[in-house]
Amino acid sequence: MxxxxxxxxxxxxxxxxxxxxxxxxxxxxxxxxxxxVLLFALGLWFAFFNSPExxxxxxxxxxxxVHVPTAWLSQFIxxxxxxxxxxxxxxxxxxxxxxxxxxxxxxATFTALALFTGSLWGRPTWGTFWEWDxxxxxxxxxxxxYLGIIALWRAFxxxxxxxxxxxxxxxxxxxxxxxxxxxxDWWATLHQPASVFRPDGPRMxxxxxxxxxxxxxxxxxxxxxxxxxxxxxxxxxxxxINLERRxxxxxxxx
Amino acid sequence: MTGxxxxxxxxxxxxxRSGGDALTLVLFxxxxxxxxxxxxxxxxxxxxxxxxxxxxxAAFLSMLLGLDRLxxxxxxxxxLLLLRSAQTPLAAVALAKMIAHWLLTAVPLIxxxxxxxxxxxMDMQGFMRALVSLLIGTxxxxxxxxxxxxxxxxxxxxxxxxxxxILPLAIPVLIFGVGAxxxxxxxxxxxxxxxxxxxxxLITVALSPFAxxxxxxxxxx
Numbered sequence: 001m002x003x004x005x006x007x008x009x010x011x012x013x014x015x016x017x018x019x020x021x022x023x024x025x026x027x028x029x030x031x032x033x034x035x036x037v038l039l040f041a042l043g044l045w046f047a048f049f050n051s052p053e054x055x056x057x058x059x060x061x062x063x064x065x066v067h068v069p070t071a072w073l074s075q076f077i078x079x080x081x082x083x084x085x086x087x088x089x090x091x092x093x094x095x096x097x098x099x100x101x102x103x104x105x106x107x108a109t110f111t112a113l114a115l116f117t118g119s120l121w122g123r124p125t126w127g128t129f130w131e132w133d134x135x136x137x138x139x140x141x142x143x144x145x146y147l148g149i150i151a152l153w154r155a156f157x158x159x160x161x162x163x164x165x166x167x168x169x170x171x172x173x174x175x176x177x178x179x180x181x182x183x184x185d186w187w188a189t190l191h192q193p194a195s196v197f198r199p200d201g202p203r204m205x206x207x208x209x210x211x212x213x214x215x216x217x218x219x220x221x222x223x224x225x226x227x228x229x230x231x232x233x234x235x236x237x238x239x240x241i242n243l244e245r246r247x248x249x250x251x252x253x254x
Numbered sequence: 255m256t257g258x259x260x261x262x263x264x265x266x267x268x269x270x271r272s273g274g275d276a277l278t279l280v281l282f283x284x285x286x287x288x289x290x291x292x293x294x295x296x297x298x299x300x301x302x303x304x305x306x307x308x309x310x311x312a313a314f315l316s317m318l319l320g321l322d323r324l325x326x327x328x329x330x331x332x333x334l335l336l337l338r339s340a341q342t343p344l345a346a347v348a349l350a351k352m353i354a355h356w357l358l359t360a361v362p363l364i365x366x367x368x369x370x371x372x373x374x375x376m377d378m379q380g381f382m383r384a385l386v387s388l389l390i391g392t393x394x395x396x397x398x399x400x401x402x403x404x405x406x407x408x409x410x411x412x413x414x415x416x417x418x419x420i421l422p423l424a425i426p427v428l429i430f431g432v433g434a435x436x437x438x439x440x441x442x443x444x445x446x447x448x449x450x451x452x453x454x455x456l457i458t459v460a461l462s463p464f465a466x467x468x469x470x471x472x473x474x475x
Contacts, residue, residue, distance in 0.1 A: 137425075144421070155415050169405050
C-alpha cells in the first residue's frame with residue numbers, strides 16, 4: 001500500500017491516480033475471485049443436482065441458469081458503461097475512462113453468450129434457433145452497439161480523446177436498454193414476459209428461484225472480478241505505451 | 255444574415271458549385287433499385303411486394319454512404335476549428351449543417367423515387383406512401399448520421415466506422431419507414447407506423463445537434 005500524502009483529498013479524487021487505484025483495488029481482487037468460484041460451485045450444484053425438472057420443459061429448464069444471468073449482465077454492463085460515461089463527461093475521471101473501456105468487450109461477450117444460450121434453449125422448446133422477436137432483435141442490436149463501441153475505441157490512437165467521444169456515443173446508444181427491457185410487453189410475440197421481478201412477486205417456485213438467484217450473483221461477481229482485472233490490464237497497457245513513447249523520444253534525442 | 259443561415263447557405267453553395275456529389279448519390283440510389291431485380295428475378299408481383307423494403311434499403315445505404323461528408327471536409331481544412339470559436343453555439347452549427355446535408359442528399363433521393371417506383375412495379379398509392387415516409391423518415395437518418403459523423407470526425411481513416419456505429423441505432427427508422435408503406439395482411443397499421451416514424455424523426459432531430467456539438471467540441475482539442 002502506498003502512503004497517503006494528501007490527507008485532505010477524498011478517496012474519489014485519490015483513486016483518479018492510476019497507481020493509487022491499482023494499490024487500492026488489488027487487495028479486493030482475490031476475495032472477489034474466491035467468492036465468484038464459491039458462488040459458481042454452489043449455483044452449479046443447485047442447477048444440476050438440486051433443482052427439479054420442469055413439468056413441460058424437462059431438463060432444458062437448466063439452460064435458464066446460464067441464459068438469464070448472461071442476459072441480465074448484457075444490460076447491466078451497458079448500464080455500468082453508461083454510468084462510467086457520465087463520469088467521463090462530467091468529472092473527467094480517468095478511471096471512468098478505463099472502466100468504460102474494460103467493460104465493452106465483457107459486455108459484448110455476455111450478450112453473445114445470452115443470444116447463444118437462448119438459441120440453444122429455443123431449439124427444443126420453441127422449435128427454432130432464431131426468430132425475429134422483439135427481445136431477441138433488440139438484444140442483437142445491443143450486441144452490434146457493443147461491437148461498434150469496441151471498433152470506435154480501436155480506431156482512436158489517443159485514448160484520452162477517445163474516451164470522451166466514446167462516452168457520448170455510449171449515452172446515445174443507451175436508448176436501446178429500455179427498449180430491450182420493455183420489448184416483451186410491447187411486442188408479445190415469442191419471448192416470455194418478465195417473470196422474476198414483477199410487482200406481484202416472482203412467478204416461479206422457490207426450488208427454481210434459489211439456483212437462479214445464486215447463478216445471477218455468481219455471474220455478476222464474475223463480471224466484477226473480470227472488470228477489475230480488465231481495468232488493471234488497461235492501466236498497465238497505458239503505462240507501457242507511455243514508457244515506450246518516452247523511450248522513443250529519448251532514443252530520437254540521442 | 256445570421257450565422258445559422260450563413261452556414262446553411264455556405265454548405266449549399268459549396269456543394270452546388272463543386273457539383274457532382276449529390277448526383278452521384280442519386281445514381282447510387284437508383285442503381286440499387288436496378289440491381290435488386292437482377293438478384294431476385296423480374297417477377298412483377300414479387301417486386302411490388304418487396305418494393306417498400308427495397309426503396310428504404312436503397313435510401314438507407316445512400317444516406318450512410320454520404321454521411322462521412324457531413325463534417326469531414328470542414329475538419330480537414332480547419333473550418334470546424336473556426337466554427338468552434340464562433341459566436342453561434344456548436345449545437346446550432348451542427349443543426350445548420352444537418353439541414354444543409356438533408357437538402358443536399360435526402361431531397362434528391364426523394365425526387366428520384368418515381369424512377370424506382372416504376373422499376374419496382376409500385377402502384378400509385380404505394381408510391382405516394384413511399385414519398386411521404388421517405389420525407390418524414392430521412393431527417394431521422396440525417397440526425398443519427400450527424401452523431402456518427404461527429405464522433406468519428408477526428409479519426410483519420412474513420413470512413414467505415416460511422417456507418418457501423420449508426421446502423422444498429424437506425425433500425426427503428428427502417429422498421430417504421432417500411433411499415434408506413436406496406437399494407438400487409440390484417441388491419442392497416444401504416445398510419446400508426448407513420449406517426450411513430452414522425453416521432454422518431456422529431457426526437458432525434460431535436461436531440462442529436464447537442465450530442466454532435468458535444469462530440470465535436472470534445473474530439474477536437
